[in-house]
Amino acid sequence: MKYAFFPGCSLESTAWDFDKSVRAVCGALDIELEEIPAWVCCGSTPAHASNASLAVALPVVSLLKARAMGHPVLTACASCYARLRTANHKILSDADQRQRTERIIGQPYDGRVEVLHLLDVLANRAGPDVIRAKVRQPLEGLRVACYYGCLLTRPPEIVAFDDPEHPSCMDDLLAAAGADPVKWPFKTECCGAGLAITNCDVVNRLSHRLLSMAARAGAECLAVACPLCQANLDMRQADARKAHGDIPDIPILYVTQLLGLALGLAPEDLGIEALMVSAGSLLARAGIGAGGATEGS
């Protein structure tokens, strides 16, 4: 299956490791990605908090380019995903909004370019069985807390590829890769990434709450599928500890980095070295990646 890939701004900068691991894992699973040429920013929260017309028009600029390619859109960023899906939803459900948007972009758009999140494609189009069949380096016994955050599952009228309160697709994928996903209650609690620049104190509290719960549940690392969650939990871990008390170092890995390791890809093809809280000793202890890959090659 071929998709029109919408990387989004984060995957070009703060989350280049997500970009690299998404492309590597999709390659290994025969999911073909063709980047949307000259895509533009989805507008993210600053647009929907400032100008409702802009918040729909910006995603539509890229959706029209994807329509010309003739493939469904695949995006890996949870925020881009929510904004692109919301734009389609508004166009389909609000005639005024559609009219306004068409006036802004200067051409008709019916809101029907399909937009999928990478996790949806991995879990529901490829599926855990495909992963299981291709595992070359099982993540044997790696205790991982799967963290979905807010925008992958909410609101369900707009995103809906998993349960909004108890999602499980990431757990199923990583279990298929041999890992041991822990049960924990904060899978969809917000990490506050939207406030990361403006209100660090709030974000430190939320991050600390999430990380300490993951540690209590026995997790050695977190798996995420959102560049904002990753940046927030990885980069602010030290600040969260300073402000709210000691917690163990918890590497925050992209789900594609973990799946990539399980599929036998080399850590350097997955950007593992870009993590702030290093996963090196954790993976070495579990005999994954660095140890396994260099010995094998």
Next chain:
Amino acid sequence: MPGALEWNDSTFLREVERLSSAPVSACFQCHKCSTGCPIGAEMDLLPSQVMRLIHLGADREVLESQAIWLCASCEACTTRCPMGIDVAGVMDALRMMAVQRKVALPDARGEQFNRSFLRSVRRHGRVYELGMLTAYKLRSRHLFADVDKAPKMLARGKLSLLPRPSGSAGEVKEVFKRAGEQEDKR
């Protein structure tokens, strides 16, 4: 409170409902939005209190609150509201009204960040993080917050020194211009 519970197009309630397309009047104060709000602890008004004050026409209390800028847009309230009110969408509408009415913001950082972010998108078609962050810091005068992160990010290639504009940057400028015009007519 002048205007309280008056049911005509000029009331605050009707204006919020029109801008957000959310049936705020249906709120019966179950507080589910406030119970699940991750930022409730820091808010001066809880989301359910914001809904109630909108009913009462207390526009100043609502628009001058910190709560509308602390909302993280996580959509937990929107997902759980039994009356189908898009509470997070109402917060967006309130932020826009506060800016449009030039309300004295208790903390302007949220608005300054949004402005810096969108300027970057308007110029490049994509966000140029380093430029956007510098603009925000100058605007908010919070110059040193988080500067310790920058060297680590640069070392890992997570902050690009130069913008990487979209090939559609010109088109995006037009979209901004026209979206501004459409928004003024709403």
